[in-house]
Amino acid sequence: MTAPSHPNLSRRSFLGGSAAAGIAISVSFLRGGAQAGLVEAGPRPGPGWLAGTKPRYRLDALAKVTGAKTFTRDYRARDLPGWPDAQAHAFLIAATKADRRFDGLDLSGLGDGLQPDRLVLHEDLVRDGLSVPPHPDFFGDRFLVPKGETARLLGQPVAILIYYDYPRYAAAKRALRFADDVVRYGASTAFAPPPHYGATRWVRIEGDGPEAEDRFSPFRDAPIFAGFDGDEPAWPAPGTEGAPARGMAAAEAIAAEIAGAGPEALVLRRSYGSQSVDASAMEADNGNVWYDAASGALHLMMATQSPHEVAETAALLVKGSRFPLRQVDLKVGTTVGYGTKDHHLHPLLCILAGLYGEGRPVRLANDRFEQFQNGLKRHSFRMDTTLLIDRASGRFRAMAGRYVCDGGGRPNYSMSVSFVGATAAQSIYYLPKSDFQAVALASRAVEAGSTRGYGTLQTMSATEMLVDEAAALLGRDAIDLRLANVFRTGQRNSQGAVPAGALRNEEILNRAAAHPLWRERQAKKAAYEAQHPGRRYGIGFAQVHKDYGTGAEAALASLEIDPQGRLTLRHVAHEMGPGVTTSQAVMVGEILGAVPDRTEFGVVRWPQMPLETGDQPYTTAQAEEDRLAQNPRWTPRFTSPMSATNSAYYLGHATRAAARFLRDHALWPAARSLWGRGYGGGALASYHTMRPEELRLAEGRLSGAGLPPLSLAAVAAEAHRLGLPVGVTLHSFNRWQWTEAEFDLPGTGRTRLPIDALALRYGAGASPERQALMSTAGWHFIERAAVFYPAVQRNNVGTTYYSPMATLAEIAVDTGSGAVTILSHHSILECGRQIVPELVSGQIQGGLAMGIGHALKEFLPLYEDGPGDGTWNWNRYELPRARDVAVWNQTVEILPPLSDTDPPKGIAEVVMIAVVPALANAVAHAIGHRFHDLPIRPEHIREVLA
């Protein structure tokens, strides 16, 4: 039995920077546009970008539509300034058996002409002092399979082959593809996966009333951790002492109530399966690495969603090896990964290849077979669920679930995927009692990890199928049953926390219930089937709400206005497709009435913010955090990996806070100064009670309260003349709640802001004393006077930010072929206030297509016949095409925000989930059979209709 692990509860973690001390690290991003060049800058707007403050097109549109080099994959050494022109290339040879000893390679099939210029084996790495950086959460324990040992996972590389020229590389790769006699295997062995990744349990029993303390909950008490006894979690014994024992006692009580339920209750037990999926990001993993031994510089060009982590890990990897290292220089292009390029091993393999390039840049770029073989997968889940329902009221009394995911042979994010999935299993329902087990197993499968949906697609789909079946068994309308149990504002989630803001699930359910697809489903079914012999018609509904954020969201933004009124926005965010660069610029426009003239994204150098962090936001004890926070330069985390879900709300918070600061501390006083000019206090004199909230900023002008409009340029010039803060840089941190801090602002006094660090730049008219304050890279870094970090107990919250979506799917099933045709679908989303509606609808449409693939098409065997064997590609892994997604027959309603100050919400994941169970429920409506395993493919339907 393994010891109980108390893993980092982070959804996404990050290596500390201290281990790479002494090595200069820089990260830069590619500028988009026809004149692509490497600078610390994001895409620039082209002509006619804006209509007012609304974009006419994406900020990165021109580069992408003209085929300019935007992706990391587009770059060769000759395209990278300062790199040698000659490009070397590498590929991996992988083990396709995980139950045989690796005995070596037979490259004789390449002949003399195609032998690699450099062959790298595990033993080379050992000799040269290169080992996997010790980070238990991500990378496993070895890069390449050692001779004489068994691969940890199918598809684990055994060798890196490097060629100094492209033609020989290409010919060798073609020659070895699918060759099954290159890797020599020895004796049969047991499988050799790593230890299981962890198990947690989330138990809650409500108190005696809405305001009462829960009897037990993760938030009030703690989640429960377990080690393993074989493949089974070894949960603590129930008892009365300590949170784990009390939690297990609570779980036992829930189990007893379910077991003892009488005829007044329906106990519905169902097991569900969700398959392993390859997200199939169009840009396969790739990187290009040039190690310059003379200068000790490691130059990287890498496709990654976690660039800062790649740079840090690169330093850790190479430091201490035989390759002297003084500098890591990482360049990052546009990329796309849906999470699968977050903390993945591939960049480290690229670095290994580069180190052995003998001074040549080496490119390691997966083809699609290789991407299937070593790319991160969406976790397969096995889910055993039980729902206890009072028959008379239809109210859910309790729910229990055991959610077991297969993480494959490297950890990546499996542990956190398991519990994010388990804690989401309640879906949109209030549960008085719940017991959710999250189990992350290791196996010989290709590793699974951070992938769009993050465990919640699997668990919420199961719940939505379960509830649909429960309604049928109770003889109730499926939406009515949902309404009877819907999670309402102020209620607690299964972790015992109250979600942020208004929950609008009930409103969405009511809209869905009124939709003709739902209202008329039985009549339509009868009519359709009468007209289409051999086809069965079905309508399915599902609704979910998905958390967004990680519980440790940090960001930096900087906004400046020059004396001509031109704005410059600099931000840590970088683009992956959803349009973050566009939306951040638009957010500034919403507040200041003018969008930035200049934007830089992916900014990593922030000399004006001399912050310190141990980057342990999830595991630092309260007393220790309180001590650390006394250092006014300390922050729990400097910045977070990019994901599509965190841009609008979390990264946008920094942008909005910066824009509001400029409005309140520069533009407002400067405007009052201008309005107050003249005899007796000027035009303002009689309106001197004008309040800040009466100020209006639109179309490059400031107005309000009957005062004459002022141009932004005039106000900016006045702000500079007065020496007001015309530049602001700030850092934000969210732990399911925003950090606030107090700052002593020159001329203003103590001010509380929703940030934890601040630097200002003053206009030229500032006094010499104030000018002298700008001594930190030309900025005045203001050490905070007080800070209010959310309590570390909020780490147990799991989540508090949700966005909901429902989907109605209309399908026809061909009873002969089993083919499912989606006739139409309709979705209802609540996303707060939309920033760029076109980007929101694009996210919805894309998410729906990806969900359709998960529900009806995409499937990977986990083990020997799966992607680790190197033969998978899109010829046999079927992706949804336009014909499959009802491209002309899909509609969406987006709930209007409750007010114009509603925040934008993260939606990139929720939009793909509801359609999955909706389709399963539609199939049930169509053919009367409920499938419990995904995907539902024609062969499965044919089997039950036979």
Next chain:
Amino acid sequence: MTTSPDPQALSLTVNDRPVGPVPVPRGTSMQEFLHEWLGLTGARMGCGQGICNACTVMIEEEGKLPREIRTCITGAHWFEGRRVRTVEGHARQEADGSLTLSPVQQAFVEAFAFQCGYCTPGFVTAATVLIERLRQRPVERGQVESVVTEALDHHICRCTGYVRYHTAVRDLVLATPGLVTA
């Protein structure tokens, strides 16, 4: 026994510019040639099997409609003497340095048609081929949606769900004189 690659001279026209003769090993795909020899990476590697069509380019032949060709499964030497237009050759660079997008590119940009943009070159190519075909052979207004789907369906996109690509092309077809009858 496998030996080192055997080069053969290749000459063709790419985006109106003559290229070659260049020694290129037999067996080299057109996609490899564009990427590794010419530095034109817009025709993207998606599957290498002719499934996703992210790699397509246009073949332009005198007196014929342009055709869409998958470069990942077509050898570079098949293009000997032919005229090829890659996505990099659709927009026009003006004398003042500004860029004039093709109508298809402009439609995609204005429709927010793409997200990550990796598949965009293939969609630009397919839609352009369709527009050129419709100039010669217009279709009835009521057929436009099905014609658009037929023309674009072989292109895989993982971000957008296809809707904005399709509606952008439909709207362009309907708005362009001469492409639609009745």
